[in-house]
Amino acid sequence: KNEVEQSPQNLTAQEGEFITINCSYSVGISALHWLQQHPGGGIVSLFMLSSGKKKHGRLIATINIQEKHSSLHITASHPRDSAVYICAVENIGGTDKLIFGTGTRLQVFP
Amino acid sequence: DVKVTQSSRYLVKRTGEKVFLECVQDMDHENMFWYRQDPGLGLRLIYFSYDVKMKEKGDIPEGYSVSREKKERFSLILESASTNQTSMYLCASSSRDRGFVQPQHFGDGTRLSIL
Numbered sequence: 001k002n003e004v005e006q007s008p009q010n011l012t013a014q015e016g017e018f019i020t021i022n023c024s025y026s027v028g029i030s031a032l033h034w035l036q037q038h039p040g041g042g043i044v045s046l047f048m049l050s051s052g053k054k055k056h057g058r059l060i061a062t063i064n065i066q067e068k069h070s071s072l073h074i075t076a077s078h079p080r081d082s083a084v085y086i087c088a089v090e091n092i093g094g095t096d097k098l099i100f101g102t103g104t105r106l107q108v109f110p
Numbered sequence: 111d112v113k114v115t116q117s118s119r120y121l122v123k124r125t126g127e128k129v130f131l132e133c134v135q136d137m138d139h140e141n142m143f144w145y146r147q148d149p150g151l152g153l154r155l156i157y158f159s160y161d162v163k164m165k166e167k168g169d170i171p172e173g174y175s176v177s178r179e180k181k182e183r184f185s186l187i188l189e190s191a192s193t194n195q196t197s198m199y200l201c202a203s204s205s206r207d208r209g210f211v212q213p214q215h216f217g218d219g220t221r222l223s224i225l
Contacts (some may be wrong), residue, residue: 041219048213096141096204096211102152
């Protein structure tokens with residue numbers, strides 16, 4: 001079993017829909033990251049959080065440490081949000097390495 | 111803005127060749143990482159380095175080596191390329207701010223094909 005599990009693996013949506021991507025992990029963590037990868041390869045960091053909730057524009061990330069679960073929400077989705085979204089965690093007490101989920105492929109249609 | 115530059119976007123090599131993938135970052139980051147990304151498997155860590163001349167094995171180091179002679183440059187070496195090393199390779203760097211790890215910054219990736 002992977003230490004970081006994401007669901008769903010694939011997601012399609014119509015423009016304007018509210019989207020939720022889930023991440024569950026089985027290890028103790030010091031922080032959780034959400035990353036975005038567009039076709040072509042480049043990966044950018046969206047959020048790093050260790051508790052509560054963070055918001056940036058139409059993106060919201062939440063984390064529940066007790067339940068070992070995080071969600072990434074996209075409000076008013078747009079075709080340019082189409083990308084792979086990756087959850088990654090920093091293992092508590094470990095080095096600066098990340099443990100990655102396998103990603104959620106999102107396609108938003110006009 | 112942090113810039114992580116990988117030397118090639120696409121590379122085609124032959125089985126048995128020695129292959130060098132170069133990565134340069136311009137923000138004086140202590141940590142640098144090499145990953146490979148394969149469909150359905152996500153990002154897997156090959157090697158990382160937390161300082162010049164320091165290196166640690168990641169999850170899949172077999173068939174690879176690394177070099178970090180200068181802080182800004184981290185090289186991945188495929189000693190004798192094999193077809194199962196055909197993959198997307200991503201370099202990343204990160205720093206610590208007051209003891210806390212900061213997000214990793216990624217290069218655009220090198221899509222390597224071994225024929």
